[in-house]
Amino acid sequence: MKAAAQLALDAASVRGVTYADARVVATRNRSLTTKNGRVGHASESESLGIGVRVIAEGAWGFAASADLSRAAVEAAAARAVEIARASARVKKEDVRLAPEPAAVAEWTTPYKVDPFTTSVEQNLDLLLKVDAELRAVAGVTLAETGMNFQREESSFLSSEGARIHQTKYSTGAGYAAYAFAGSEIQKRSYPNSFGGQWQNRGYELIEEMKLVENARRIAEEAVALHHADQCTEGTATIILDSSQLGLQIHESIGHPIELDRVLGMEANFAGTSFLTLEKLGNLRYASDLVNVVADARQEHGPGLGTFAYDDEGVAAQSMPIITNGRFTGYLSSRETAHTIGALRSGGTLRAEGWNRLPMIRMTNVSILPGEPPLSLEQLIAATDDGIYMQTNKSWSIDDKRYNFQFGCEIAWEIKNGKRARMLKNPSYSGITTEFWNSMDAICSRDEWTLWGTPNCGKGQPQQVVGTGHGASPARFRKIRVGSAYS
Amino acid sequence: MVTKEQGADVFDRIRRLSSADEVEAIFTGSRFALTRFANNTIHQNVGEENSIVSIRTNFAGRTARSTTNQFDDESLRRAVTASESLARVQAPDPDLLPMPTAEEANSGDESADKSVRATRFFEQTAAITPADRAEVVRGIVSVAGKHKLTTAGIYSTSQSGEGIFNSRGLANWHRQTLAEISITMLGGDSSGWQKLNSPDVRNLDPRWLAETAAQKAVESAHPREIAPGKYTVILEPAAVLDIVGFMFWDYSGVAILDQRSFLNDRIGTKLFGENINICDDAAHPLQAGSPFDGEGMRRQRVQLVENGVVKRVVYARGTARKMKNSGYTAKVGPIEATGHGFPLPNEMGEMPMNVVFGAPENPQSVEQMIASAERGVLVTRLWYIREVDPYEKIVTGMTRDGTFLVENGKIQCGLRNFRFNQSLISMLKNVEAMSAPVRAAGEESFDMVVPAMKVREFNFTEATKF
Numbered sequence: 001m002k003a004a005a006q007l008a009l010d011a012a013s014v015r016g017v018t019y020a021d022a023r024v025v026a027t028r029n030r031s032l033t034t035k036n037g038r039v040g041h042a043s044e045s046e047s048l049g050i051g052v053r054v055i056a057e058g059a060w061g062f063a064a065s066a067d068l069s070r071a072a073v074e075a076a077a078a079r080a081v082e083i084a085r086a087s088a089r090v091k092k093e094d095v096r097l098a099p100e101p102a103a104v105a106e107w108t109t110p111y112k113v114d115p116f117t118t119s120v121e122q123n124l125d126l127l128l129k130v131d132a133e134l135r136a137v138a139g140v141t142l143a144e145t146g147m148n149f150q151r152e153e154s155s156f157l158s159s160e161g162a163r164i165h166q167t168k169y170s171t172g173a174g175y176a177a178y179a180f181a182g183s184e185i186q187k188r189s190y191p192n193s194f195g196g197q198w199q200n201r202g203y204e205l206i207e208e209m210k211l212v213e214n215a216r217r218i219a220e221e222a223v224a225l226h227h228a229d230q231c232t233e234g235t236a237t238i239i240l241d242s243s244q245l246g247l248q249i250h251e252s253i254g255h256p257i258e259l260d261r262v263l264g265m266e267a268n269f270a271g272t273s274f275l276t277l278e279k280l281g282n283l284r285y286a287s288d289l290v291n292v293v294a295d296a297r298q299e300h301g302p303g304l305g306t307f308a309y310d311d312e313g314v315a316a317q318s319m320p321i322i323t324n325g326r327f328t329g330y331l332s333s334r335e336t337a338h339t340i341g342a343l344r345s346g347g348t349l350r351a352e353g354w355n356r357l358p359m360i361r362m363t364n365v366s367i368l369p370g371e372p373p374l375s376l377e378q379l380i381a382a383t384d385d386g387i388y389m390q391t392n393k394s395w396s397i398d399d400k401r402y403n404f405q406f407g408c409e410i411a412w413e414i415k416n417g418k419r420a421r422m423l424k425n426p427s428y429s430g431i432t433t434e435f436w437n438s439m440d441a442i443c444s445r446d447e448w449t450l451w452g453t454p455n456c457g458k459g460q461p462q463q464v465v466g467t468g469h470g471a472s473p474a475r476f477r478k479i480r481v482g483s484a485y486s
Numbered sequence: 487m488v489t490k491e492q493g494a495d496v497f498d499r500i501r502r503l504s505s506a507d508e509v510e511a512i513f514t515g516s517r518f519a520l521t522r523f524a525n526n527t528i529h530q531n532v533g534e535e536n537s538i539v540s541i542r543t544n545f546a547g548r549t550a551r552s553t554t555n556q557f558d559d560e561s562l563r564r565a566v567t568a569s570e571s572l573a574r575v576q577a578p579d580p581d582l583l584p585m586p587t588a589e590e591a592n593s594g595d596e597s598a599d600k601s602v603r604a605t606r607f608f609e610q611t612a613a614i615t616p617a618d619r620a621e622v623v624r625g626i627v628s629v630a631g632k633h634k635l636t637t638a639g640i641y642s643t644s645q646s647g648e649g650i651f652n653s654r655g656l657a658n659w660h661r662q663t664l665a666e667i668s669i670t671m672l673g674g675d676s677s678g679w680q681k682l683n684s685p686d687v688r689n690l691d692p693r694w695l696a697e698t699a700a701q702k703a704v705e706s707a708h709p710r711e712i713a714p715g716k717y718t719v720i721l722e723p724a725a726v727l728d729i730v731g732f733m734f735w736d737y738s739g740v741a742i743l744d745q746r747s748f749l750n751d752r753i754g755t756k757l758f759g760e761n762i763n764i765c766d767d768a769a770h771p772l773q774a775g776s777p778f779d780g781e782g783m784r785r786q787r788v789q790l791v792e793n794g795v796v797k798r799v800v801y802a803r804g805t806a807r808k809m810k811n812s813g814y815t816a817k818v819g820p821i822e823a824t825g826h827g828f829p830l831p832n833e834m835g836e837m838p839m840n841v842v843f844g845a846p847e848n849p850q851s852v853e854q855m856i857a858s859a860e861r862g863v864l865v866t867r868l869w870y871i872r873e874v875d876p877y878e879k880i881v882t883g884m885t886r887d888g889t890f891l892v893e894n895g896k897i898q899c900g901l902r903n904f905r906f907n908q909s910l911i912s913m914l915k916n917v918e919a920m921s922a923p924v925r926a927a928g929e930e931s932f933d934m935v936v937p938a939m940k941v942r943e944f945n946f947t948e949a950t951k952f
Contacts, residue, residue, distance in 0.1 A: 040833035042572040045553035062532040066555045086616035087528040141745040180745035185876040265524045267638035268670040394872040398884045403950035484874045
């Protein structure tokens, strides 16, 4: 891998570039699903290639090739330079990169069990056991389960001398029970919707998730939703479970703090951001209880945004994003750091694979748990009148990340500190800063989970990467609920 | 990029490596380039070349797939072994069919293939260079400058090939080009947008797209906020495309069998207005894409909706057989393989991917719809659409990049953007007028041939801050 990357750098350097880097990436995936007692799909995939990024005449060019022969690698480097020279025809100023020490490093995701050493029989046996539990509940009309593993090995070399070899593992699993009756389809998922829980770990994650143990309850809830009352429309106190709060962070904090969005680079697709530059250090983003970090370090946990170095060779960091409610940081790169007066990149440039240009992405953007001990049950007990919502069902937010609406799979009314009746089709909506300023309680570390969002899309051509979001259940006051069905 | 001849050679090697009862190889290859601009400058500019082979093996009712982008013997051997290992450990699936023969896969209307071949690959598109794209972007930037706006967008070009071979003699191949331009123009408090793609780059007019996007940004400056509520809306084709796209996953035999389709118990009923006609037609001259499905079966033209009545759904081969043996046979209309299956094995079965809306009897242009509106909202584009209710087909999302108040037959001003929560069933009952269908491209759904629509009682539930 290193030889191919070095070949690309050599080929670029003789063509007069001022900067070049090359990433050779090899990925392996296993994907297994079941549906209603049968294997849905069973597949493995491998992909190998090189991406070459250069600056020539002050502008960027990038070319990628799956062919690692000498001729093909040299051709890819030459194409990157040709593309950069074309970029220079429509530029206003030269690209500036914040300085970064050239790292020479080797890193592998810590894991206990390499997921690829587990047998497919073992994987499918677990999924089919879950499936049987789901379908054992009368009224379940569709049961789906899934399990995914990925291994990504990369070699990053730069013309500045960086030599970084990383191997990352990620593992995910989850399931859903559907119940169709009358004129309604209801659904419950575990441990989260849209694929379950994902982390940068080995098979030990699967073993810890208690997939089988929770299946019967989840299926029963899917069926019971048909007899639940509709979540009413109005204004309410709401408590969000940690997985839903994780997605709320992703959409209403994680995306608006991406500096490329703020600077207009995503205006045609993902959108821009309400967090214009003058708000840094000045905006009251949230209530005093809210502390959010973007932390790619292993110390934060095995999130999908955990690594040792980003895809332009910048070491993983922990960046304060919201500090006691005040907006204190963006996600940045070497190219964008200077726009906020930073002397160094925040280390968030990531690519989907060898064939994609790295761009600013969320790492692990997490809300820190409350310090005073507070369990979810204690939080509910301390709430006179409210709604406790669990597990995302739908999500939508405008292109500046102000107005959002989320639907959840299930909710419970809270009356006098106790969970009362089940509610179906819960939803809530609001404006980002008003919402976060209404948070008046958050549970402590024991309730904190580092969730994985494996399907974050951004960029043109679109890239899908995984992000991490740690959260504890939290309470919000005077929130609009139920407008999705108004 | 892999060619048909190279694909045939690789498939021969795969067959020799495999001990399976049957083996199939799907090839996809592309040479893709995209020039991205923002703040009136090119800031990202990429090119990629890749070819993939995806190998499926069958052992007496057990099947699995393995994929690689390396065609050396060792990589192919590893991929074949992975596919066979995954297949062997499964319990047999009694519904799994043998792979189709060439005769079965290629049955149906041959003239459709000729139409596809004539309208999908253009040397002019394949020949576009990075310098060519830069010059087009320079022109777009000059339009932005003329209107004192900032522009962002993309210009991409690609050529691609895809093919399928199987051990029962099937060998189908398709090649295509595609050029795409998307432009956003940004003012101080407004924006405008246009996007178009075509296999033939000569069908794209970058300056017209840039001027139209700029006009929207200029005319929507200083947007007013009006109360959310039910409004007559005029949805431009891209807005129609992105919202209606959320229902086509449900026009699938598997979705009916899984009871996750909003068409469960509704096929044969008049679900939409009399003026709604929808078909799936891969050979339509404004469509793009391959003439065969994930098993190599020829894509058939299928009338999904006729005069508001949902007539039928589409089927992969295996799904058609399952449906015929199910309790739904009397409730779902014609049941036959239609050439809409995804590569096996999969959970989703099939879906229509070449949707074409029928032309209205009296088409009206967007300008005519505006002129006939007493009060309404003109919508350029919708964004971040997600399903809220799967059976009533309620979807939520936002307007974006050019939302206007129409009063007394004229555009009055730009509006702050709205959130909507709208049932697609109700929406397609409330269509008052349509334009002639055009090829449209958005960001939330696959490309379709759709009209602009004037829809009454569209449900805006909230407004945002810009």
